[in-house]
Amino acid sequence: MLLALFWTFLKVGLISFGGGYAILGVVEHEVIAQQWMTPHEYAHAVALAGMSPGPIATNIAVLIGYYTSGIAGAAAAIAGMILPSILVTVVLAFVLYRARSQRWLEVVLHGLKPMVCALILYAAVRVAANGQPMPGLNAHTVASVAIFIFAVVASVKYRLHPMAVLAVSGLMGIAFYT
Numbered sequence: 001m002l003l004a005l006f007w008t009f010l011k012v013g014l015i016s017f018g019g020g021y022a023i024l025g026v027v028e029h030e031v032i033a034q035q036w037m038t039p040h041e042y043a044h045a046v047a048l049a050g051m052s053p054g055p056i057a058t059n060i061a062v063l064i065g066y067y068t069s070g071i072a073g074a075a076a077a078i079a080g081m082i083l084p085s086i087l088v089t090v091v092l093a094f095v096l097y098r099a100r101s102q103r104w105l106e107v108v109l110h111g112l113k114p115m116v117c118a119l120i121l122y123a124a125v126r127v128a129a130n131g132q133p134m135p136g137l138n139a140h141t142v143a144s145v146a147i148f149i150f151a152v153v154a155s156v157k158y159r160l161h162p163m164a165v166l167a168v169s170g171l172m173g174i175a176f177y178t
Helices: 002-014 019-035 039-051 056-099 102-128 139-157 162-177
Strands: none
Touching: 002 019, 002 139, 019 039, 019 056, 019 102, 039 056, 056 102, 139 162
């Protein structure tokens, strides 16, 4: 199991372009395919990883590793997740430093931005859908949409501190779901 965790998160780490939220769909596919968690359990893990300090990609690796194999599983998953990033970052730092004034580099980086946004949106939709007890419009869906709208408006329009948005969203969840 430890080798499977390491190998799975090594693969995820190798394709983790765009940051943690962008890879949640890939992680979900791997975790569900290997039957380490149900979609509902994964949605809860993503919520917990998102509200924990630190990058969500490493948080989700630790949570899934711990859930499946305890502390050793958490260590195997995190090692697999961060090893590619460390190696690629060192190589990219060297390349970017040498090519920093090249037009082709600017074009490539601009081309990657919409792809990253699409991956983040995909992950958000998948996490929201998996958190639902039943598909379709119901009280759970309305509550989730209300919390989402609050979080977006509070963050974007009013620029509230993320911890305040997190706290109020959690209180809204308690109010709506209990």
